[in-house]
Amino acid sequence: MNKEEGARAMSTVMGPEWVKEQQAIADRMNELYEMDERSDDPDHPMHGLFTGLHQEVLIYEKWKKQFGLEV
Secondary structure (H helix, E strand, O other): OOHHHHHHHHHHHOOHHHHHHHHHHHHHHHHHHHHOOOOOOOOOOOOOOOOOHHHHHHHHHHHHHHHOOOO
16 A cells, blocks of 8 residues: 555544544543542652553442442
8 A cells, every 4th residue: 555545545544433433532531530630649650641541440330339339
């Protein structure tokens, strides 16, 4: 595939729906980052990192289910 074909293929893949999906993912990641208070606390061990956010959600959901918590 040459450069022109690659550009055409990429523009087909990255249409408006793809952009909306990617924006929704980014918004969710930012929401999780804020919920974990990583942006507020520079001493947070994961400050500046998005790593492990999914795991944090899984732990939260487990505790929520186990203790019937509503936040």
